[in-house]
Amino acid sequence: MKTYSVKELLSEGKTQQDVVVKGWVRTFRSNRFIALNDGSTINNIQCVIDFENTDEEVLKKITTSAAIEVKGTLVASQGSGQAVEIQAQTITILGASNPEEYPIQPKKHSLEFLRANAHLRVRTNTFSAVMRVRSALSFAVHKFFQEDGFYYVNTPIITGSDAEGAGEMFRVSALDAKNPPLTEEGNIDYAEDFFGKETNLTVSGQLEAETYAMGLGKVYTFGPTFRAENSNTTRHLAEFWMIEPEVAFMDLDGNMDLAERFIKSVLGYVKEHCADDLAFLEQRLLNEEKTKPQNERSPMPLREKIDFILDNNFKRVSYTEAIEILRNSKPNKKKKFDYIIEDWGADLQSEHERYLVEKHFECPVILFDYPAKIKAFYMRLNDDGKTVRAMDILFPGIGEIVGGAQREERYEVLVDKMKTMGIDEEELYWYLDLRKFGTAVHSGFGLGFERLVLFATGMTNIRDVIPFPRTPKNAEF
Numbered sequence: 001m002k003t004y005s006v007k008e009l010l011s012e013g014k015t016q017q018d019v020v021v022k023g024w025v026r027t028f029r030s031n032r033f034i035a036l037n038d039g040s041t042i043n044n045i046q047c048v049i050d051f052e053n054t055d056e057e058v059l060k061k062i063t064t065s066a067a068i069e070v071k072g073t074l075v076a077s078q079g080s081g082q083a084v085e086i087q088a089q090t091i092t093i094l095g096a097s098n099p100e101e102y103p104i105q106p107k108k109h110s111l112e113f114l115r116a117n118a119h120l121r122v123r124t125n126t127f128s129a130v131m132r133v134r135s136a137l138s139f140a141v142h143k144f145f146q147e148d149g150f151y152y153v154n155t156p157i158i159t160g161s162d163a164e165g166a167g168e169m170f171r172v173s174a175l176d177a178k179n180p181p182l183t184e185e186g187n188i189d190y191a192e193d194f195f196g197k198e199t200n201l202t203v204s205g206q207l208e209a210e211t212y213a214m215g216l217g218k219v220y221t222f223g224p225t226f227r228a229e230n231s232n233t234t235r236h237l238a239e240f241w242m243i244e245p246e247v248a249f250m251d252l253d254g255n256m257d258l259a260e261r262f263i264k265s266v267l268g269y270v271k272e273h274c275a276d277d278l279a280f281l282e283q284r285l286l287n288e289e290k291t292k293p294q295n296e297r298s299p300m301p302l303r304e305k306i307d308f309i310l311d312n313n314f315k316r317v318s319y320t321e322a323i324e325i326l327r328n329s330k331p332n333k334k335k336k337f338d339y340i341i342e343d344w345g346a347d348l349q350s351e352h353e354r355y356l357v358e359k360h361f362e363c364p365v366i367l368f369d370y371p372a373k374i375k376a377f378y379m380r381l382n383d384d385g386k387t388v389r390a391m392d393i394l395f396p397g398i399g400e401i402v403g404g405a406q407r408e409e410r411y412e413v414l415v416d417k418m419k420t421m422g423i424d425e426e427e428l429y430w431y432l433d434l435r436k437f438g439t440a441v442h443s444g445f446g447l448g449f450e451r452l453v454l455f456a457t458g459m460t461n462i463r464d465v466i467p468f469p470r471t472p473k474n475a476e477f
């Protein structure tokens with residue numbers, strides 16, 4: 001007898017055939033109907049057991065989350081749910097699960113409660129759906145770039161340069177924790193840190209990706225990045241995955257085109273390949289909406305939101321125009337955006353970004369040409385001498401999803417900029433070399449993978465779209 005996944009049985013299983021399936025019990029009703037799930041799909045297969053001929057000991061152990069093997073015949077289903085079900089002949093308990101102790105009951109738990117059970121939450125419909133969508137998105141990322149002529153580059157996780165994220169990096173230490181080298185005063189000698197050099201966990205692979213773009217042409221990284229930000233928001237993690245393409249001979253307009261094409265492509269892939277999971281997640285959200293007061297309900301169901309992105313052009317707006325809009329906006333009358341009116345150079349706060357995306361334009365927005373002062377040293381200076389070729393993509397419900405730029409390719413200008421911003425030229429000699437030997441216009445962006453998963457799944461807290469979230473005081477396992 002052949003073993004099948006639940007997904008295979010439900011989508012292409014031939015009736016009247018003997019099958020084996022293994023999974024975890026979701027529910028067991030009336031001593032007869034087991035809803036079995038093996039993680040391959042959101043859907044369960046119903047197994048109808050022969051109560052009379054099933055051992056009493058086995059019956060007792062068919063409880064929620066027990067791992068079982070079912071042997072039986074696939075038949076057309078009598079009930080309304082699925083097209084097929086299994087007429088079970090033998091049930092084998094592979095791993096019992098004591099219902100008195102199992103923390104996750106079939107009743108609906110809060111997401112907070114499930115977060116505290118991060119090792120078991122994938123047994124729930126919501127998390128298994130999110131994780132399947134995450135996996136599909138991650139495949140779609142590689143598919144898009146590979147089919148578009150990009151090469152995948154692995155940039156280092158441990159890095160000696162701290163040029164970009166000064167202050168928000170995690171330090172890496174190779175010291176023997178039990179027996180660290182000590183200074184004469186008896187303190188730990190961090191000068192000996194990483195075999196004599198101070199190193200950190202990467203906050204972005206961009207500078208290294210640029211190096212490879214200036215030789216391979218079109219490259220992307222897709223790996224973990226780390227930021228020691230002690231912020232407890234629903235959009236920040238201390239460890240998150242970032243997608244960073246970098247392309248030689250591409251300017252900022254090309255960068256915007258690439259980012260828009262990329263986002264549409266991966267969301268289109270998920271729409272096509274995760275239909276059941278998206279339908280489930282959408283229903284979950286609709287049920288949640290019903291518990292809210294009428295005026296707080298979100299008007300657009302999840303799949304329509306995705307379609308909206310696929311069908312509409314992102315609105316491109318310069319920072320200066322955005323400031324104008326904010327100045328003339330209603331909330332301004334309530335003095336909410338006051339400090340921006342006084343200061344053209346201010347960075348936008350998330351409430352400004354959300355106003356632009358959700359109230360003013362009502363579609364994704366690409367903001368570009370930011371004041372040089374609020375952006376990193378490597379961004380291409382415009383002829384006005386005060387703005388840089390930076391772009392941020394803002395998404396409804398999420399805020400910033402992408403940060404990118406055309407890079408400063410002119411050696412002299414870059415050195416000047418580094419001097420005024422106090423960036424160590426010696427440490428970044430390799431970065432400057434790219435401008436000395438065959439420099440070229442080039443651009444790229446960074447997209448936070450979890451923010452993309454948030455959008456695609458309709459989840460609202462970033463802790464719920466990564467298997468093991470790392471946030472302040474949360475890194476037990």
Ligand code: ATP
Nearest residue numbers: 227235236237238240400401402403446447448451
């Ligand atoms: P934010 O303004 O939201 O803090 P940022 O401007 O600091 O983001 P960038 O340095 O531009 O972030 O990084 C590129 C992208 O990485 C962001 O647009 C976002 O999608 C994602 N990102 C940044 N920080 C985090 C984080 N702590 N957790 C998850 N994703 C993040």
Ligand code: MG
Nearest residue numbers: 168227229236
């Ligand atoms: Mg940040």
Ligand code: MG
Nearest residue numbers: 392400402403
């Ligand atoms: Mg930002």
Ligand code: MG
Nearest residue numbers: 392400402403
């Ligand atoms: Mg940014």
